[in-house]
Amino acid sequence: MRDESLSLAGEWLPVCNSEDVPAGDARGFIVADERIVVWRDSIAAAHVWRDYCPHRGAQLSLGTVMRDQIACPYHGWSYDVEGQCLRIPSNPSLRPSKRACAMTFASEEKYGVVWMCFGKPAYALDFFPEAAIPNGRRINLAPQTVRSSAPRVVENFLDMAHFSFVHVGILGEHAHTECRITRSLRFPMADWRRDSAVTGSPQGFRGRVAAR
Numbered sequence: 546m547r548d549e550s551l552s553l554a555g556e557w558l559p560v561c562n563s564e565d566v567p568a569g570d571a572r573g574f575i576v577a578d579e580r581i582v583v584w585r586d587s588i589a590a591a592h593v594w595r596d597y598c599p600h601r602g603a604q605l606s607l608g609t610v611m612r613d614q615i616a617c618p619y620h621g622w623s624y625d626v627e628g629q630c631l632r633i634p635s636n637p638s639l640r641p642s643k644r645a646c647a648m649t650f651a652s653e654e655k656y657g658v659v660w661m662c663f664g665k666p667a668y669a670l671d672f673f674p675e676a677a678i679p680n681g682r683r684i685n686l687a688p689q690t691v692r693s694s695a696p697r698v699v700e701n702f703l704d705m706a707h708f709s710f711v712h713v714g715i716l717g718e719h720a721h722t723e724c725r726i727t728r729s730l731r732f733p734m735a736d737w738r739r740d741s742a743v744t745g746s747p748q749g750f751r752g753r754v755a756a757r
């Protein structure tokens with residue numbers, strides 16, 4: 546995460562859907578401009594690290610998972626689940642230094658998604674209690690490209706008054722336009738549209754609101 550002004554350090558960010566990383570394998574992703582590797586160990590637990598070998602910078606996502614270690618594709622250094630290098634094939638008798646350690650991130654797998662946090666998580670990852678509804682159905686979508694500002698997308702997801710017009714026959718009908726208001730919030734939409742910008746991220750969108 547190169548741009549600290551995004552203030553994402555304490556946020557849980559989605560990296561990929563769980564099914565994107567098979568057991569015993571590794572995959573590379575980009576989150577907030579940072580290359581990330583997700584790999585699964587022998588019990589299929591997901592590990593989320595910077596996709597960067599501390600030796601010469603090769604992408605660990607191109608390496609090989611061997612039970613509870615991942616080996617770099619360049620010189621074969623292998624790392625345990627804590628990120629510590631355990632073996633240097635070109636010098637097998639050498640005990641790797643503590644500094645030979647991959648950068649690991651806090652991570653959790655929940656709601657069919659692998660999540661990560663660049664810093665210390667600011668809150669528990671439990672914002673989707675509906676997942677516990679018996680016989681409920683959760684649908685995880687693949688990443689979508691949206692040509693809009695992030696606040697505009699969030700506003701659209703919260704707005705139900707357009708259902709009866711834009712999504713007729715799918716989510717709404719002309720005969721049922723009324724939305725019951727249970728609580729009202731103030732959204733400074735005019736300011737958001739003027740000041741916000743969105744930049745690309747394969748795993749989602751990233752918004753910025755200009756400082757005033």
Ligand code: FES
Binds near residue numbers: 619
């Ligand atoms: S770059 Fe990874 S072992 Fe050399």
